[in-house]
Amino acid sequence: MDAAGTYNSMKNAFEFFLFELEGSNVLDTDARFASATRYAADDVPNPGWPSKTSAGNGIAASGIWKILSTKISFDNPAWNRWVEEVAGPATLCALHADGGDGEFQFVLNSLRVIRENTEVMENEVEPTGEKIAEFVVVLPSVFRGGQLQLSHDGEVKTWNLADESGLLTVGAYVGVDQTWGSIESGYCVSLCYDVLYHGAHSPSLADLDDQSGQAPQFLACLLHDQCKQLPFEPCSLRGIDEQLLGVLRPFARELGFSLHLADIEVTVKIAAGWSKGDSSVVWEEAESFGDYSFASSFTGDLDGKLEITQTYDLQGIPAVVEGLEIELKDLVNGANVTLYEPHSTTDDGCGHSVDTYKRTILIVLPANTSLNVTVRNVHEIAWDVLSTSSSTTATPKEKCLIDYYVRWCAMVPEGLDELQRVLRLIRTCSERWGDIDIFLAAMEAARRVSSVGLDDLVLE
Incomplete structure (x- = not known):
């Protein structure tokens, strides 16, 4: 000063x-x-x-x-x-x-x-x-x-x-x-x-009233694309959503932030007589951050309720963020859920229509957040994804799940049936992807494979 x-x-x-x-x-x-x-x-x-x-x-x-x-x-x-x-x-x-x-x-x-x-x-x-x-x-x-x-x-x-x-x-x-x-x-x-x-935008002193010296618990941003079906696959991000993630990823790595996606359902109660013609902005027309892609489409009071149906990491692996509660007002780019047709519409019998929108949000969690992130049933998720996969090259999500299985092989307790089942699956994936090193890494982690045949392997 x-x-x-x-x-x-x-x-x-x-x-x-x-x-x-x-x-x-x-x-x-x-x-x-x-x-x-x-x-x-x-x-x-x-x-x-x-x-x-x-x-x-x-x-x-x-x-x-x-x-x-x-x-x-x-x-x-x-x-x-x-x-x-x-x-x-x-x-x-x-x-x-x-x-x-x-x-x-x-x-x-x-x-x-x-x-x-x-x-x-x-x-x-x-x-x-x-x-x-x-x-x-x-x-x-x-x-x-x-x-x-x-x-x-x-x-x-x-x-x-x-x-x-x-x-x-x-x-x-x-x-x-x-x-x-x-x-x-x-x-x-x-x-x-x-x-x-x-000039147009005068410099000014920042408002210090809300600066407690602590980072917010989270930041949430509504993605532009409307998901065609849930759960939303991170690999399907495109356009502005892909650009946004590309900008945030290096900052997250540098600062220790974690990025997650969440499927949400928003129910919006709208008074009779409101026309969807009041929505004048279409996000699909926005090609970059320079466009007015964050403009609100609905000018009236939005009486909506947001519910998180599924949270997962950027590899698509489901996760639970304990204590996370998000309201429409928390979305940093506005509660613009009405840009597309609702997935369903009902009448509440009191002169209001209740529209349900299914959207996806990006959640940024700072390193010092008190919110606890856990991954549940990852073992079963990994089995379901890898056993039904037909990819010829491992996807980022599949690589992440294989890494989990390799770590699991090193820590598996007594009892060989499940270990043998997992190693067989890893061997199948390794052969399909043409990457034998994946299977060798799993065997080294397990340290319990005595012999490997054409059709099976023997554990001791």
Whole structure:
């Protein structure tokens, strides 16, 4: 939130910073700035800084002067260049303000002089027109005290201005509360600049109210494609869904996130008289993330209930995410379930039709989630998938299940019947795929195969 420089290092750019107050002499801000600020404080009348009873304009107290920019002129053009090329851009960088296609402008608002024995001053950086932020340049002056505190949504940052040597620049977005501590001795002189933004999407300070420091339990995204039948096979993802998964997979690997798919049924209650012609967006027309593919199709109130019918990993292996509860409002791209015809429609007898939609969602689970993911009956699932497979090359799902069986062979307890059954299945798959290494890995894991014949194998 801050960007600092020193007065001495700026002397080559502007040997003496000069400003002129309307109707007064020229003041300089060399090392003996205290005498000049005393002149400003004693002889410049209070231009009407609002009092504590003034609504919406901040708080001022005795001993604080605000001199409007219309009464100030600069004699050294190097100062304006420094504001435009150094202080302003440094403030934007510290505030992480990305202007996109817009333009920023730094406009002098006022000169502020705070003298000793002033009350604590509190005010809020208020939005006016195109103003998105402000930065204050505390000029080299001699004083003690004057601590500056910025606060927003419970987060507080503090600067001891008197401890800084030379020039100090502090920036803050609109909406941030400022508290200037009492000056114990001397004078604190500063220039206040408004940061204006001319563009479509103004940078702004993030809302910290909901930032608890913990990652959400999950993120859920409704897939664009309508599944033709359930369960949905991950290998059938295409178009935008395939692009989305391709983008998320490397991030998930890097950050330790897990990705899952879930089949859902959504029942939507719609008042009589609503026409499906109100749905004007078709996802099939969207070819990339750049299109308005996340737009909502239903503009009325969506009275819907979401139920998860099956959850599985990206290999299609069923899993259970204990404690996972998802509502339509949790879908990050909106509850756009009405883009296709419902799978079924019934009448509730009260003037409403109840449509049932079957869709698929992508679930992202962070590494530190408290939700427990378990795979149940994977042994039977592996048998059902592999024993009925006719593929000539192992699919990702089949490879995953074979890996499970190889690990299982190394841990199987006493009792050879099931081990022999599994090894026979692995041998069959290995022969069909033309990959004998799969069967050899299983035998090595089992360490109980005494002989292998053309039609059978013997365990010991």
